[in-house]
Structure formats: structure tokens, C-alpha cells
Amino acid sequence: MEWQKYSDEIIEVLNLKGNPVAITYSMSVPQTSIKGKYRVCDAFLLARDGKTIDLTAKSSSCQGGTWHLGLGERTKGEEEKALKEFLVNGEKLFCSITTFYRSQYLTTKPPSGLAEHIILSPLKKAEFRPDVILFICNAEQACRLITLDTFDTGIPPKIEMCGSTCHQVVAYPVVTGEINVSLMDYTSRRIRGYQSEDLLVSIPYHRFYGVMRSIKYCTAGKAKFEVPESFRRLIGEEAIKDLMK
Numbered sequence: 001m002e003w004q005k006y007s008d009e010i011i012e013v014l015n016l017k018g019n020p021v022a023i024t025y026s027m028s029v030p031q032t033s034i035k036g037k038y039r040v041c042d043a044f045l046l047a048r049d050g051k052t053i054d055l056t057a058k059s060s061s062c063q064g065g066t067w068h069l070g071l072g073e074r075t076k077g078e079e080e081k082a083l084k085e086f087l088v089n090g091e092k093l094f095c096s097i098t099t100f101y102r103s104q105y106l107t108t109k110p111p112s113g114l115a116e117h118i119i120l121s122p123l124k125k126a127e128f129r130p131d132v133i134l135f136i137c138n139a140e141q142a143c144r145l146i147t148l149d150t151f152d153t154g155i156p157p158k159i160e161m162c163g164s165t166c167h168q169v170v171a172y173p174v175v176t177g178e179i180n181v182s183l184m185d186y187t188s189r190r191i192r193g194y195q196s197e198d199l200l201v202s203i204p205y206h207r208f209y210g211v212m213r214s215i216k217y218c219t220a221g222k223a224k225f226e227v228p229e230s231f232r233r234l235i236g237e238e239a240i241k242d243l244m245k
Contacts, residue, residue, distance in 0.1 A: 142181055
């Protein structure tokens, strides 16, 4: 399975702590997965650390995450009222229910009905072709991933940084095919296991080919940084010394 072969190389190149996470929407059940109910934000960490999680409508313990991932319907009635109360007066991530509504209306809608299972596993153990590969990384590693992605195409990523973490990390790249960089929503960032310097970078698998292909040729990968003679003459040797520090 080709995606498994990419894991060791990208870990070495970026000096990652833990595994890239393969995320797959599937109608099939993985052969092995740990039992229990999980918030998707916890599942990211568990998969990074080597576990396989099969998220379904029953095994997802976060009601909001279940909807954002497309595994279930949005809450209604009294449950919806309680959620809005929590967002405004509990989490205090929005100043009003109108602001919350606006944030939902102006962002990409969930992939409702796509599949019954969302499988999260370390890339090197992934049974199924990933839809998205997630990196829990620092700012420099995120910079290198974006640079490797744009090396071949020059097409700027269309980032969507508003909304729940699972929306930004999974739903948005699944629905649009776009790479995304997430700062996470502040509540999930406080979950034990995430560090203050962590960023989440999601790369749709069809774009990950380009990332891996670019490693050999791009300085964000393994290519050597060089200064052509014409540029040396243009800016001078002192500037070159500063550039090479």
C-alpha cells in the first residue's frame, strides 16, 4: 500500500513527533481498532500515537463532532437550545447565537451521509486509502508542508480557519479537496496532549503525491540551498553571508 511507504520518509524529513494520521471515510469496518467512545480531537492524538479509531455515530462522544463530520444529524429542539446556551455562556466562544449562526452559515457544510465510518490511524498502518492526511506539527513543519505542496503548482491554499477543530481538520478538506491549516478552536486546544505550539495541517491525499514528489527538489524537503552566481553579483557577498546564516 503506497501510502504506508510514505510515512517513514515524511517523518524523517520533517522530524515529526509521532505519526501522520490517515483519515478515511469508509463503508467498511477496519480489521483492528480500539473499542470505546471518543471525541474526534482525542482520536487525532490517539492515531498520532499509533492507535486506530473507528468513529461512527455510536462511537463519537462529541455531539457537535458527530454533526460536523457528517456522521449524524444536527441537534434539534431542547438539545439545540442547550448547545447554543453552552457555546455562548459556557465555552464563551461566541458573543451571541447570531454570531454562532453566522460562523456556521459562512463556512463549508458537513459531508452528511458520506459514510458510516471515519477511520483514523497512523499512516504507516492505514488499511484503506486515506482521504486526508493530518499532521500535528509546529509552525516550521507546517511551513514546510505548505511549501512542498505549492512547489509544483504555485497555487495558494484556500485556508478556512473558523469553526470547530473537526470541521477545519476533516470536513473542510474532505468536502473541498483543499489543504488546510488549523489553529484549532480554543476549547479543543485545551485537551490534554495538545501543546501550545501545535498546528494541525490537513492534506487531501490527491495532493499528498505532490508533497512527496517535491521533497527531493525543494529546500523545504531535502534539496540543498544554493545561491546562483547571477544573484551573488546582484546583492553582494555581505548580503549572501547574512542569507546563509
